[in-house]
Amino acid sequence: MRQLPAAAALALLPGAALAHASERMVILTLPTGWYILGAAVAVALTGALALLGRLPAFTARQLWERRVIVPRPAVSWIAALVWAALVVTGLLGSRDPMANPLPLVVWTVMWVALTLACVIFGDLWRGIDPWTGPVRSARRLLGRTGSIGLVRLGYLPAVLFYLAFAWFEIVSLSPADPAVLARVVAGYWLLVFVLAVAEGEDWLERGEAFTVYFGFISKIAPLWHETQGTTVRRFCGLPGAQVLRMAPLPPTAIAFVTLVLAGVTFDGLAETFWWLALIGINPLEFPGRSAVTGVNTAGLLALWALTGATILAALALGLRLVRISQTGAPLARFGALAGPVLLSFLPIAAGYHVAHYFIALLTQGQYVLAALNDPLHRDWALLGLPKHWVSFGFLSDAASVHAIWAVQFVVILGAHVLAVVLSMRLSDAPPRLSGWSHLPVTVLMVLYTVLGLWLLSTPTGA
Amino acid sequence: MTSRLIGLTPSRRTVLGGLAASGAALALPARFASAQSAAPIKLGFQLHRTGIGAAYGRWYERTAQAALTLVNEAGGINGRPVEILFEDDGTDPKRGAEVMEKFASQSNCDAVFGALFSHVVVGTAPRAGELKMPYLVCSEGHHVASGKLNRWTLQPGITDVKSQVQAMAPWISSTLGKKVTMIFPDYAFGHDHRDAFVPAIQAAGGEVIEQIAIPPTETSFTRYLPRIPSDTEVIYHVMVGPAVLTFVKELGEFYGSGDRPQIFGFIDSLEAVNIASPGLEFLEGTHFWEGHCRYLQADAGEHEATYRAAVGVDDTGASVADAKDISTYAHMFSVWETLFILKAGMEAAGYQGPADRQKLVEAIEAMTDMPYSIEHPQGAKTFNGKTHQVFGLQYISKVEGGKLVKVHTTSPEDGMYPDEADYTAMSF
Missing domain, CATH: 3.40.50.2300 (Response regulator)
Structure with missing residues (x-):
């Protein structure tokens, strides 16, 4: 009777729940409670000090400017062809999700590594999205210039697409299966292509889930670029410098940001002993995804609702704590506050994503390199990697696990400190929060710090 | 294709x-x-x-x-x-x-x-x-x-599993002790061990004097350990899951440097985990069932080396490409x-x-x-x-110097039912 031993739950690919029981086995012996307490105090102190002292200016500095080398539509066309090749590989290539390039590219390169890269170097996705080029060509070919009014829906299509994606990743039965994934990728590309041809390529920035996702997540990057016509300007600044220059978020964008936050949180939560006990699953005997599809679907939606409700409630409470009388209708004042302040949750979403998938990067990343080393399974060693190179021994090694935890701790702490500071800055403008009225949002961010670190250190079983 | x-x-x-x-x-x-x-x-x-x-x-x-x-x-x-x-x-x-x-x-x-x-x-x-x-x-x-x-x-x-567990009883009874306390997770896996071992140890002249069933969601065990009777001669444990290291650590702290009973476990608890990991020192001198000996034994059969080389496993049961990458050798x-x-x-x-x-x-x-x-x-x-x-055949190994050293091979009859x-x- 095979059961979950200490190291058994080394599940790979986000499509397969990222439980690493061997790493958790070691981490359970670390004093993570003290780390969590320390981080909570640090974030709370940041909130207090930010009230007293001056906040950083978050100025942006231009590093250089150059001309566009390859026009975006051309790059996009290349990207579309690469994706088409990946889809074919998914359908006809290896059945092994750790060897087929499609699941490796989607779940490791794009979802984990590209997110990390965007958090550092700015929005790299917009330059390589596989729609801009084909959509522009198709519209030109069809002589189409108008739109069908999708833009009126705001970010709603992106919200729905992202929700479907999160469900596919976290809940569905076979997200890493190359053939399943190929159909999903092809179907999604086609759907977005048709809509964008009808609406116009600019709609992608509002309606396409990954363009919106990478666009938002990259706003906390310390490096970024802006393209105007044929000129590219590269900037640097404190993380968050871009966030302060963003327009307030409309309600559908608020829905998107809270969904991103809830999605990655539920991905972590769904594998914890806590959640499994709650839904009546023995964490030492996880019965497989098929047994929890319904309850995890409900859990994902419930957590999204809870995340949104909690954040908005904290803002509403903050508004009530404002002593000086404010003008305007309450709802309008709330909207004017929520739009900008919700931007301060971007670092939390990005930071938790990076920390949560850090181990996936270190484990699945090896399979990506192994696949590049021997792309056709012919015992090649193009990168010089030996046979059996992929190894997870470091996950049961105390020193490595401690180092991984330290990285995750720093990322989570940094993200939340930034979030607190940004929330202060973003509520500067009327209807402003001041003094005690910052308290609910700051407390919420402290709680998010605790939650984020707890999710990374609590025992997992799925 | x-x-x-x-x-x-x-x-x-x-x-x-x-x-x-x-x-x-x-x-x-x-x-x-x-x-x-x-x-x-x-x-x-x-x-x-x-x-x-x-x-x-x-x-x-x-x-x-x-x-x-x-x-x-x-x-x-x-x-x-x-x-x-x-x-x-x-x-x-x-x-x-x-x-x-x-x-x-x-x-x-x-x-x-x-x-x-x-x-x-x-x-x-x-x-x-x-x-x-x-x-x-x-x-x-x-x-x-x-x-x-x-x-x-x-x-x-x-x-x-029934055969494996049953085969352990004669040796445990004759070598480690007759009064056994079982510590096992409180669900089917633990119950299988209990159901197979209790009658087997009785047949071998021993007895299970206490059964400590631990809820699967438990991650700290200090409150269960005082239930181990003081006249226990052997602790039989089959804890699994991410809290295994914690279990071993807390068991070690419970007994301190004083006398402890003999301890017997199934390697399932620590399959793919280095037995010499920090925190597992307490396991020194304890015994494990192994389906196949992880460490190359002095008296290994003539085919052992060929098998290890083919699979790419070294003498410690680790991958030849990374000494920290322990195989599921058992x-x-x-x-x-x-x-x-x-x-x-x-x-x-x-x-x-x-x-x-x-x-x-x-x-x-x-x-x-x-x-x-x-x-x-x-x-x-x-x-x-x-x-x-x-x-x-089943094997029983003892942790000696942070390695699993085979001390007993069961007879085929031990596991028959x-x-x-x-x-x-x-x-x-």
């Missing part, structure tokens, strides 16, 4: 592809030339590639590939080359059944093997029966021998041995193609003695065709 083919060298695969197109079968490599059909034998492998079984899956695939290389180098099966089609089942019973369906309907596999996790086996076996597909599992579950499954499902590559031999049983079964049955699947099952049912050999590197075994379950089923009386 959507599945990855392994086991044939690239050049050979190219040759075969080219030959198939031109029909020039006479030019096949000499070692496969005796085959009436040049078409490869296709075996489906239900692989826990993702999901909670992935740590095992990685090693099971590696072991299967190593065995396959050997089989093909020695001329394949009935003179035909052998392919293994690996399909990820996500360690999920529903996907397991889907994978079985695919092996049967799309790939037209000759047989399927490799599944480990019990819930996947139990979820897949009925489908195997419906599709009339030989399904050789490597799960240790008692569900095969208990008669719960069907004529098409066999477990010839590894003993079941269990993964089952994949190796099962492939060789398929080979032996197909050869005995004169297997030609899927129409002979029933003959294959009957040929395996007819097997009895499986002597120690490169085909059975874990040790000699006896197959019981009626219960579809193999019986064999009366038949609970007769699959041969069932129809196909």
